[in-house]
Amino acid sequence: MAPVEILIIGCGIAGPTLATFLCLIDDMPAAQRPRITIVERASEHVTHARGQNIDVRGVGVAVLRRLGIEGLVRRSTTGEAGVRLVDERNRVWAASAADRTGLSQTPTADIEILRGRLSEICWRNSLRASAEVEREREQGGGGTGRGIEYIFGDYVEELDQGDGDKVHVRLAKSGLRRSFDLVVGADGLHSRTRKLVWGAEGEGDRVKRLGMYAGFFSIPREGETDDAWRRWFHTPGRRSVMLRPDGTGRRTTVLMSVVKDDDSADDENQKLAELAARGHAGVAVQKALLEEHFRDAGWECERILRGMGATDDFYFDMVAQVKMDRWSKGRVVLLGDAGYCASPISGLGTTLAFTAAYNLAGCLQEYIKGTTPDPSSALVAYEAKMRPVVEEAQRLAPGQAYLMHPETAWGIRMSHLFASFVLYIKSISTFLGKLFPFGPQMADEVPLEEYGFKVMPGWELEDKSLKQ
C-alpha cells in the first residue's frame, strides 16, 4: 500500500504539532510512513514574529511533555507574576498572583509565552521529528516514506474532492496542483479551508462574534511601571488596555480591546469585523481605528499609541468563537481555531490546539498503518473525543466580554471592588474551582489517552537561533 499523503494547512500551533505526532507513530516500516506537507500562508519569518501572550494549561502542558518541548517552553516563558487591575493613576485595585503550585488555574497560567515564540518552537520541533523519519529511511527502511515538506508563503486556492478517493488542491502563488488522501485545515479563526469546503455563505452562523475587537502588539519597555506583572487598565466606553512582560525585559506587550454593546450587524460592528477579516493587509486602518478609540483614554495610552505607530508586530482581530456541527467533510478535517476557536477570553485556545492535534494523530494511526481503508472512522473518533472538551472550553458567562468591560466609570469602580472581594477570598475560590471545574480549571480535568507514540527526546540544547 502506498503511504498516506496528508496536507496540513497552517503552520501555527496545531498544524506543526499534528505533523510531529504523525512522525512519532510507532511500530511501522519507514516505507509506510505518511508523506506530510504543510502549507503556510505567511512567510517563515512573519508567522513566527506575530502574536503576543498566550497560555498553555493542564492537559496542554502534558502534550508539551510528550512532544519533548516542555523544558524549552518553560525556559521561553514571559515570567508573568500575575495580574493587577489598575486605575488611571496606576493604583492597584485587585491583584491575582500566578499559581505555581498546580493547585488551581489563575488568570496568569503556569506557562505564559509569546505566540510567535511558541509557534516557532512547534515548527522547529516538527523539523526534529521529520529529520528522525529521514534518518530512519536512510538507515535501511528505504521506500517512499519521508519527513515533512514545508511550503511557506502560499495557500490553497482550489480544493476539490469530487471523486471521493483524493482531495485535489491548487496552490495560489505557485499554481502547483497536488492530490492528497487527507487535508487538515489548521488555518486559524478565519480558516480559508472552512470557507472552501463548507461554503463562505455559512460563515455568519459558524463564527460567533463576541462583540470584542483587539489589537495585539509590543512597544519598548519603559520606566518602573513595566514590571513582571500584567497591568490591566479599564476606561469608560467599554475599552481596556493590558500591558504585559515579554520575557526579554526589552519589550512590553499590549492588548488593546474595544467592546461594542450590541453585536448585531450594526454599522460600527460590521466595520470592525470587516477590518479584522482584512488581516495583515489592513494594518494601517486597524491602527488608525485603535488610535481613534484610545486617543482620549488617559493613563499610559499616549506612549502606547506612539509605540503602536512604530511597531511591526501588530496583529488585529475580532474576538469570536467558531461553532460547527461537524468538523470533517469527506477527506477534509478542521483542527484547532479553524474548527472550534474558543477565543482568547476562554484562556484555552492553545491548550485545545495541542490536545486536539494529539488526539487527531492518535485517531489516524490505524488508517495510516493501512488497517482501515479510509479516514472516515478516524475522523468520527476524533470528533467524539474532542466534542465534549471543546463544548466545555467554549462555555463563557453570558455577555462575558461586556461584563469584563463596564460602560461607565462607576461600573469600572464596582467591577474593581468585586474583583478585589473575589480575590480576597481566593482560598475559597480555589476550592470552588476544584469542585466546579469551569473555565480554565477544566484544563486540569481532561485526561490524555495513551496512543503509544514514540517518545520524543527532550530538547536540551539552549538554541540560540530562537527569536527571543
Ligand SMILES: Cc1cc2nc3c(=O)[nH]c(=O)nc-3n(C[C@H](O)[C@H](O)[C@H](O)COP(=O)(O)OP(=O)(O)OC[C@H]3O[C@@H](n4cnc5c(N)ncnc54)[C@H](O)[C@@H]3O)c2cc1C
Ligand atoms: C498572527 C497571529 C497572532 C496571534 N496572536 C494571538 C495573541 O496575541 N493572543 C492570543 O490569545 N491568540 C493569538 N492568536 C491565536 C492563537 O495562536 C490561537 O488561538 C491558538 O494558538 C490556536 O492555534 P491554531 O494553530 O489553531 O491557530 P493559529 O495559531 O491561528 O494558526 C493558524 C496558522 O494558519 C496560517 N494560515 C491562515 N490562513 C491560511 C491559509 N489560507 N493558508 C495557509 N496558512 C494559513 C496562519 O498564518 C497561522 O500560522 C494569533 C494567531 C495568529 C495567526
